[in-house]
Amino acid sequence: MEEIGFLGMGIMGKAMAMNLLRHGFKVSVWNRTLSKCDELKEHGASVGESPAAVIKKCKYTIGMLSDPAAALSVVFDKDGILEEICSGKGYIDMSTVDAETSSKISEAVKKKGGSFLEAPVSGSKKPAEDGQLVILSAGDKGLYDAILPAFDVLGKKSFFLGEVGNGAKMKLVVNMIMGSMMNAFSEGLVLADKSGLSPNTLLDVLDLGAIANPMFKMKGPSMIQNSYSPAFPLKHQQKDMRLALALGDENAVSMPVAAAANEAFKKARSTGLGDLDFSAVYEIFKGTEPSSA
Ligand SMILES: NC(=O)C1=CN([C@@H]2O[C@H](COP(=O)(O)OP(=O)(O)OC[C@H]3O[C@@H](n4cnc5c(N)ncnc54)[C@H](OP(=O)(O)O)[C@@H]3O)[C@@H](O)[C@H]2O)C=CC1
Numbered sequence: 001m002e003e004i005g006f007l008g009m010g011i012m013g014k015a016m017a018m019n020l021l022r023h024g025f026k027v028s029v030w031n032r033t034l035s036k037c038d039e040l041k042e043h044g045a046s047v048g049e050s051p052a053a054v055i056k057k058c059k060y061t062i063g064m065l066s067d068p069a070a071a072l073s074v075v076f077d078k079d080g081i082l083e084e085i086c087s088g089k090g091y092i093d094m095s096t097v098d099a100e101t102s103s104k105i106s107e108a109v110k111k112k113g114g115s116f117l118e119a120p121v122s123g124s125k126k127p128a129e130d131g132q133l134v135i136l137s138a139g140d141k142g143l144y145d146a147i148l149p150a151f152d153v154l155g156k157k158s159f160f161l162g163e164v165g166n167g168a169k170m171k172l173v174v175n176m177i178m179g180s181m182m183n184a185f186s187e188g189l190v191l192a193d194k195s196g197l198s199p200n201t202l203l204d205v206l207d208l209g210a211i212a213n214p215m216f217k218m219k220g221p222s223m224i225q226n227s228y229s230p231a232f233p234l235k236h237q238q239k240d241m242r243l244a245l246a247l248g249d250e251n252a253v254s255m256p257v258a259a260a261a262n263e264a265f266k267k268a269r270s271t272g273l274g275d276l277d278f279s280a281v282y283e284i285f286k287g288t289e290p291s292s293a
């Protein structure tokens with residue numbers, strides 16, 4: 001396949017670009033903080049000086065940016081994607097954003113003759129490293145078909161969900177559920193501890209029953225040790241709760257559980273936990289500050 005552009009070398013983007021390199025793809029990368037491209041360069045990537053430069057060089061470019069503001073910035077700002085996107089080129093935004101942001105980008109790219117696919121992912125740092133993401137794409141079907149060889153490396157399953165916005169909405173619903181679960185899990189760990197039970201035994205019991213899941217299994221032991229090295233930063237989980245609640249507003253869906261979870265994530269952010277893993281919301285329920293990160 002032709003050289004693939006990759007914008008955004010954060011936790012996810014770096015792992016995904018590395019994975020493409022490992023599988024023999026030629027990759028051209030860009031990151032706002034340029035030094036984060038160094039490791040990729042050592043592994044054979046070329047480095048572009050701007051999003052526009054990467055788009056100019058590559059037929060297909062992937063973006064993995066933090067939030068709607070960042071996703072819009074790489075498209076619309078100076079030296080952004082719109083300066084070079086044209087007929088025959090495609091942009092694939094894998095960031096988690098709302099449907100409105102995605103539609104804005106899609107319209108602008110299409111107006112320049114380019115094609116657009118949104119493709120947010122489910123799965124965190126480790127699945128990104130291992131090529132085990134779940135890819136939730138929507139938009140241009142031709143672009144989806146063309147980029148599938150790369151998706152097959154990045155993910156274990158790719159969905160095509162139809163018109164732009166459907167991928168974004170699906171991702172927000174999934175993360176709304178995940179954020180709410182993390183809150184219930186944290187409350188349960190505190191309740192076990194305060195009522196004289198062993199949180200470790202709780203993990204064993206949970207893992208054998210109907211609500212066993214990879215998230216409890218993976219995050220539980222480190223949470224009990226107050227260890228929150230970021231795989232999925234808490235500030236991004238709170239962004240996803242906020243965007244999911246807005247989707248609930250638009251559709252008049254009452255979401256009291258998600259609203260309460262959002263408050264806990266907001267509180268965690270306000271106490272300086274935003275850059276830690278989203279499981280650090282546990283500290284809010286314990287009513288303590290983390291002793292280690
Ligand atoms: N981490 C995870 O487990 C998962 C994350 N996601 C989603 O993927 C996306 C990326 O997440 P993750 O990699 O964890 O996030 P990080 O915070 O690690 O990385 C964010 C990236 O966005 C860039 N960025 C931020 N603001 C701007 C801006 N204004 N202009 C240009 N670039 C900008 C950062 O650049 P710089 O280095 O210069 O700050 C960095 O490359 C998010 O939408 C997140 O919700 C989805 C699934 C899992």
Ligand SMILES: O=CC(=O)O
Pocket residue numbers: 096121122123124175232
């Ligand atoms: O968006 C986060 C994830 O783990 O999926």
